[in-house]
Amino acid sequence: MSSYVIEGGTRLTGECTVQGAKNSALPILAASLICDGTSVIKNCPRLLDVEATVKILGHLGCTVKREGNTVSVTSDNASEYVIPERLMREMRSSVIFLGAILARNKKVVLSTPGGCDIGLRPIDLHLEAMKKLGAEVREEYGNIECSAPEGLKGASVTLSFPSVGATENIMVAASTAKGTTTVINAAREPEISDLADFLNSCGAKISGAGQGTIVIEGVKRLTGTVHTVLPDRIAASTYMCAAAITGGEVKFNNIIPAHIGPEIELFEETGCRIFTDSRSLYLKAPERLKSVKLIRTMPYPGFPTDIGAPVAALLTKAKGTSVIIETIFENRFRYAGELIRLGAKIRVDGRMAVIEGVSRLHGVGVQATDLRGGAALMIAALSAEGESRITEIRHIERGYEGPEKILSALSAKIKRIDGEDGEE
Secondary structure, three states, X not given: OOEEEEEOOOOOEEEEEXXXXXXXXXXHHHHHHHEEOEEEEEOOOOOHHHHHHHHHHHHHOOEXXXXXXXXXXXXXXXXXXXXXXXHHHHOHHHHHHHHHHHHHHOEEEEEOOOOEOOEOOOOHHHHHHHHHOOOEEEEEOOEEEEEOOOXXXXXXXXXXXXXXXXXXXXXXXXXXXEOEEEEEOOOOOHHHHHHHHHHHHOOOEEEOOOOOEEEEEOOOOEEOOEEEXXXXXXXXXXXHHHHHHOOOEEEEEOOOHHHHHHHHHHHHHOOOEEEEOOOEEEEEOOOOOEOOOOEEEOXXXXXXXXXXXXXXXXXXXOEOEEEEEOOOOOOHHHHHHHHHHOOOEEEEEOOEEEEEOOOOOEOOEEEOOOHHHHHHHXXXXXXXXXXXXXXOOHHHHOOOOOHHHHHHHOOOEEEEEEOOOOEO
């Protein structure tokens, strides 16, 4: 079992480059399925979730090649329309293939996705949207089967919640549907705009991405293109937390500050000094962080749920009491017990966490519970006195590319240990 061993107490300094966005790379890779020829995706991070996506593309009949952080997908022979359960279970968000497979092959069979460690991820919105586009949907024996023998047709789809995944599936499926599709109450995340930019470069006609209403005018075919994935705003904010909790001073390159407005406001509230330009950000932390009164996670452009856990770790060392209210997932705070093992003072009541800042954390063995919760443990361990060992780091590596290398370059004392024999 691989783990991270961290000797805490070192101030982070220097510069780092932020990886490509996981939440852009996955839907863009899935969307490449509906394009003729080859799609070249640059700035594609090396993550376990990306590896799982590549496996699914290969199973569907695509030819996939990776050179460094560039992934090429040729989908001309992709005729398979079934994703088996074993591949679905490798990546909970594999439902992103729903719209692409249905649009390409007029039929798709998926196993029913289960919940994950942070809560259930129901796909009702996805299925209802496919029905609106003319698909027949059947759920039977743990499988979901969608078919559109005559092809998909444009429609007006109103989402009851601005679901990122549902918005992405509709955009992909509607790109080659007959007629025009309008998505009302669409998700507004930057990753939605990135997917639209990719599809438009392939020949799609999508307008309004990044706003509440998106219009997709269906075209007959899409062709492969070259696209560069935008920077990962969640990874950037995570490493900002690591710098801040250690009293550090770090410049972050390949970052779009406009995408992390609420996070920047929070860091400034804790006493950090922030300076930005169009593609970089400089952070200098105070000697002691200040608490924040209230954080409420919300869909974009609100405070993102994905950064709630890293920020909770940050606030464990802030002077005073902070409150986080989680509105998206019902079980986000599973990591709290592990932070308490490190010496944090956290009380969880349903979807609310009350964090009383302490002056010292201490090193101990902890276990990652999920992707962002694992990142929170890593952040806390960097500021703890003594050595910490984090196990189940596969959760962390689903969304962070070589975090031990990034942090080591910033002077952190962190090692990745492979297997039970302790080999580095």
